[in-house]
Amino acid sequence: MNALRIFAAIAAFSMILPATAADKVVMSVFPTTVAAPSSVGLAKGYFTEQGIELESKWMNRGAETIQALGAGQVDLGLAAMTPVLAARARGLPIVVIGMHSHGFPGYLVASNKNSQLTRLEDFKGKRIGVPMGSGVHTVLLMAIDKIGLKQSDFQIQNARPPDMPAAMQGGGFDAVLGWMPYSTRVVAMGYGKIVMTPDQFEQMLGITYPLVLITTEDTIRNKPDVLQRFLNAWAKSEKFVDRERTESVKLLRGTLGDKIKVLDDKTVTDVMYSYKHDRVALNDADIADVRSTIDYLFAQKQIGTKPSIDQLINNSFAKKAEAMVK
Incomplete structure (x- = not known):
């Protein structure tokens, strides 16, 4: 009888104890x-x-995410490789721990009067609008180098992707290099023609263009268990996005609300799946892409030192997470 009373007392006491608190992770998200x-x-x-x-914090650029990581405002974030490499070359302890997706998003869209041009070299001397400082800008410069020309052989000017349709309507550029839905909107509105696709850029340069998940060395050192559990959930989420397109779009709308209300489901789907969500850990091709980008940026003196791949990329969390969700 006494044993039963003791057991009942323990059970009652356990019911009034607070549940184990979840570990809070603040992530920068576009x-x-x-x-x-x-x-x-x-x-x-x-x-x-x-x-x-x-907890998601809305940010618009990888550079903004890196600044927030450095200030301790977020634990994790997303960025293209160019700003990550620039930050690491400046000595910032940024580490890649996985991927969001891969796939170059850029379409080269020529104005109607230049629609007969089909190769990048055909635009020598012409005005090309591109978001300066972005990963897409870096790929354009790498492509120019690949065909044996120089940046100065073109009139490369800054253009925000949302501004591209209006700029092309007004004749501001001979071509623009941007991503969906803005680049394809130029075509839909009758202001230009796609002359180079993302696949053509990838094949020309042998790139995979990873959009990476980043954190800091301190977070890896101090919260390895939290990071692993985050990556476990992240890998499961990516697998769902990869396989369940219709429901993923619906859930995204529930999060973004008015931010994408002007886009129909087909456009949202096309934009979302212009990136591939089939892996979380970087593979050999992704790492080769990172190496070639480092070499190019260093050769062009855009970074002063070459970041060490071993210090830059920690694939261990993502590989364990991928193994868990297979």
Whole structure:
């Protein structure tokens, strides 16, 4: 009888104890279709399953994410490789721990009067609009180098992708290099023609163009278990995005709301899946892409030192997570 009373008392006491608190992770996320994996993971409860309370902070550029990481405002974020390499070359302890997706998003769209041009070299001397400082800009410069020309052989000017349709309507550029939906909107509005696709750029340069998940050396050192559980949920989310397109778009709309309300489901799907979500760990081709980008940026004196791949990329968390969700 006494044993039963003791057991009942323990059970009653345990019911009034607070539940074990989840580990909070603050992540920088772009308020675009890039938010799909985090949206899915939150809606499906994948982060909760791993004891992670995920808070998203909306940011618009990889450079902004890197600044927030350095200031301790976020634990994780997303960025293209160019700003990551620039940060690492400046001595910032940024580390790549996985991927969001891969696939170059850039379409080269010629104005109607230049629609007969089909190769990059055909645009020598012409005005090309591109978001300066972006990964797409770096790929354009690498492509120019690949064909044996120089940046000065072209009139390369800054152009924000949302401004490209209006700029092409007004005759501001002979061509623009941007991503969906803005580049394809130029075509749909009758202001230009696609002359080079993302696949053509990838084949020309042998790139995979990874969009990477980044953190800091301190976070890896101090919170390895939290990072592993985050990556476990992330890998599960990416797998869902890769396989369940219709529901992923629906869940993304639930997160972004008015931010994408002007886009129909087909456009959202086309933009979201212009990137491939079939892996989380970087593979050999991704790492080769990173090496070639480092070599190019260093040769062009855009970075002063070559970051060590071993210090730059820690694939261990992503590989364990991928093994878990197979």
